[in-house]
Amino acid sequence: MRRAVAxxxxxxxxxxxxxxxxxxxxxxxxxxxxxxxxxxxxxxxLHDPGDVxxxxxxxxxxxxYTLSETVALRVAVRGWYDAVFDATDRYPANxxxxxxxxxSLREALLTAGSGAFDVRVGRQQIVWGEAIGTFVTDIxxxxxxxxxxxxxxxxxxxxxxxxxxxxxxxxxxxxxGVWTPDTRxxxxxxxxxxxxxxxxxxxxxxxxxxxxxxxxxxxxxxxEGGVRLSVLRRxxxxxxxxxxxxxxxxxxxxxxxxQPSGPDVIVIDPQHPRLHIVGATLGKSFEPVVVRxxxxxxxxxxYETTDPLDADxxxxxxxxxxxVGVDYTWFDTVDTALQLSQKVLMGSATNLTRPGVxxxxxxxxxxxxxxxxxxxxxxxxxxFVVGVNRGDLRVSPRLDYLVSDSVTLSVGADLFxxxxxxxxxQFDRNDRVTFTTTWRF
Numbered sequence: 411m412r413r414a415v416a417x418x419x420x421x422x423x424x425x426x427x428x429x430x431x432x433x434x435x436x437x438x439x440x441x442x443x444x445x446x447x448x449x450x451x452x453x454x455x456l457h458d459p460g461d462v463x464x465x466x467x468x469x470x471x472x473x474x475y476t477l478s479e480t481v482a483l484r485v486a487v488r489g490w491y492d493a494v495f496d497a498t499d500r501y502p503a504n505x506x507x508x509x510x511x512x513x514s515l516r517e518a519l520l521t522a523g524s525g526a527f528d529v530r531v532g533r534q535q536i537v538w539g540e541a542i543g544t545f546v547t548d549i550x551x552x553x554x555x556x557x558x559x560x561x562x563x564x565x566x567x568x569x570x571x572x573x574x575x576x577x578x579x580x581x582x583x584x585x586x587g588v589w590t591p592d593t594r595x596x597x598x599x600x601x602x603x604x605x606x607x608x609x610x611x612x613x614x615x616x617x618x619x620x621x622x623x624x625x626x627x628x629x630x631x632x633x634e635g636g637v638r639l640s641v642l643r644r645x646x647x648x649x650x651x652x653x654x655x656x657x658x659x660x661x662x663x664x665x666x667x668x669q670p671s672g673p674d675v676i677v678i679d680p681q682h683p684r685l686h687i688v689g690a691t692l693g694k695s696f697e698p699v700v701v702r703x704x705x706x707x708x709x710x711x712x713y714e715t716t717d718p719l720d721a722d723x724x725x726x727x728x729x730x731x732x733x734v735g736v737d738y739t740w741f742d743t744v745d746t747a748l749q750l751s752q753k754v755l756m757g758s759a760t761n762l763t764r765p766g767v768x769x770x771x772x773x774x775x776x777x778x779x780x781x782x783x784x785x786x787x788x789x790x791x792x793x794f795v796v797g798v799n800r801g802d803l804r805v806s807p808r809l810d811y812l813v814s815d816s817v818t819l820s821v822g823a824d825l826f827x828x829x830x831x832x833x834x835x836q837f838d839r840n841d842r843v844t845f846t847t848t849w850r851f
Contacts, residue, residue: 446471449848455604456841461500463604463842465493472517480524486517502602509556509603516569530574535567536588538638538651539691539704542749542776543795543804546704546731547651547689550588550636552658554597558605558837560806560824568597571628582642588653589635594627595682596658608765608836610662610714612723616673623660623680632656636687647693651706656682661712664723685710698739705732717761728756749776766833768799787812795834802828802835820846 446469453464472486495506519532539547543559551567559566572590579585599606612618626632636653660680667675689706711729733751740746753772755762766772775798780791789810796803808822822844828835 441476443474443476444472445851447848447850449846452845453842454844456843457839459500461498462494463500463840464844465497467491467493470516481520481522484517484519484521486515487513488516489513501604502600504600505603508600514569526578528576531572533569533571534574535564535569536572536574537567538649539689539706541704541733541751542735542747542778543793544731544733544751544774544776546733546751547691547706549651549653549655549687549689549706550590552594552596555607556597556599556603556605560605568594570594584640586638586640587635588637589633591628591630591633593625593629593632593634593656595623595625595656595660598659604840605837608831610763611716611831612678613716614676616666616676618676618678620678621680625656625682645695647691649691651687651689651691653687655685655687657685657712658682661724662714664721683710683712700737701735702737703732703734705730713762713764713767715761716763720761725757725762727759727762730754730756744779744781746780747776747778750774751776763831765831765836768797768832773798797828797832797834800829800832800835802826802832804834816850818846818848818850820844820848822846 448470449466449468451464451466451468453462455461455463468488468490470486470488473484475483477483489512491511492509495501495510501509515533517533517535519530519534522529536550537548538550539545540563541548545553548563548567550572551570553566554561554568555566570590570592572588572592574586574588576584576586634653634655636651636655638649638651640647640649642648659682661683663679663681665677665679667677669675686709687706688709689704692701692703694701708729708731710726712724712726714723715725716723717725731751731753733749735747735749737745737747751774753767755767755770757770759767759770774795776793776795778791778793780789782789789812791808791810793806793808794803803826805825806822808820811819813819823842824844825841826834826837828838830836830838
C-alpha cells in the first residue's frame with residue numbers, strides 16, 4: 411500500500427509541474443510535452459478457488475521534446491505494483507518475483523526526417539500488422555504473455571532497441587528497413603502464475619533435467635532485421651514483408667545423456683531456431699465495408715512432438731498464418747469486425763500437442779462488436795473468439811464509462827471454455843471479472 415501511495419504522490423507532482431503557467435516557463439520547456447496515465451486494475455477469479463487475482467496500480471509517463479521541425483525525442487516509462495501478492499498467498503515466490511513489481515522503459519526514441527528519409531532509432535514498437543486477438547504479421551517485437559493476450563496489444567508488445575529507416579521511393583510507395591541487436595524472446599508466465607500455459611505432456615521413464623532459457627538479450631551475431639515495401643494506390647493499401655529472426659518462443663529440444671551408472675538422463679533444452687518470415691498485408695475500403703487481410707509464412711518453424719521415436723523431440727513444420735477480416739458499421743452506430751484466421755502446417759500435426767495447434771489446419775473465428783451511448787460516454791464492447799477445430803472459445807465483454815475527459819471507469823469479464831490442451835481451454839478455470847479506473851493527465 412505504501413508503494414501505491416508513493417506512486418500516486420509522484421504522479422501528482424508530475425502533473426503539477428506539467429500544469430505550471432506556461433508564461434513563467436523557460437523557452438526550452440515550450441518544446442516539451444508531458445502527459446501520463448494512472449490506473450487501478452482489479453480482477454476476481456470466478457472458479458474455485460475464487461479469489462482476487464489482480465490488484466494492480468499502474469503508472470505511465472510520456473514526454474516528447476521537439477528539437478526542430480524534423481527532429482524530436484520521445485521517452486516513455488511504465489511501472490506497476492500488484493498488491494495481490496501481499497493480499498493473498500495463492501502464488502508461489504517465483505511468480506511474485508516476476509509479476510509483483512515492474513518498471514520498464516517503454517520508449518526512448520529519436521526521430522528525424524530529411525527529404526525522402528525518415529529515421530527512428532532507439533527503444534520502440536514497430537507494428538507491421540494489427541489483427542484481432544492474434545498476431546500474424548505483427549512479428550518484430552516480442553510479446554509479454556504473462557496475462558495471456560488479454561491486455562491491449564500496445565501493452566503486450568515488448569519494446570526493442572532498433573534502427574528503423576523509411577525511404578519514399580515515389581508518391582504512395584515506401585521501403586522500410588529494420589535492424590536490431592535486441593534479440594530478447596517472448597516473456598512467458600512462470601509455473602504457478604494465474605495464466606500459466608498448459609505444459610507439453612511429455613512422458614519420460616528416465617530422469618529429466620530442464621535447462622534454463624538463458625538466451626542473451628543483445629547479440630550482434632544473432633541480430634535480426636527485415637524490410638517492408640508499402641504501396642498505396644487508389645485506396646488499396648498493400649505491403650510485402652520479409653523478416654529474419656529467432657523464434658520468440660522457446661522450442662524444447664531433447665537429448666539423452668549417458669550416465670556412468672544408472673539410466674540415461676533426458677535433457678530438455680529450450681532453443682530459439684532461426685525463422686525466415688515472408689508475408690503481406692492488404693486493406694481496402696469498399697464503402698461501407700472495409701476488407702483487410704494478412705499472411706505470414708514462417709520458414710524453419712519447429713514444434714515439440716511426443717513421438718517416442720523422434721530423437722530430439724522436435725519436428726520442422728513450416729507454417730502459414732493468414733487471416734481475412736471485414737469491418738462494417740450497422741445503423742451508423744454499431745461497429746463490427748469479423749475475422750477468419752488459420753494456421754496451416756506444411757506437414758502432419760500428429761503428436762504435436764502445443765496449445766493453439768489443433769490439426770494441420772487450425773481455424774478460428776473472431777467477432778468484435780462496439781457501440782456508444784449518450785454522446786459516446788457509455789461504450790460497450792464484446793469480443794468473441796472460437797477455435798473451430800475443437801470448440802474452445804473466449805468471450806470478453808467490457809463497458810467503458812467516460813466520467814470526464816480524464817477519468818474512465820471500466821467493468822468487464824474474460825470467460826474461457828474448451829478442452830485442456832487448446833488455446834483457450836487451457837484457461838477454462840480462469841474466468842474472471844474486472845474493474846478498472848483510469849486517470850489521464
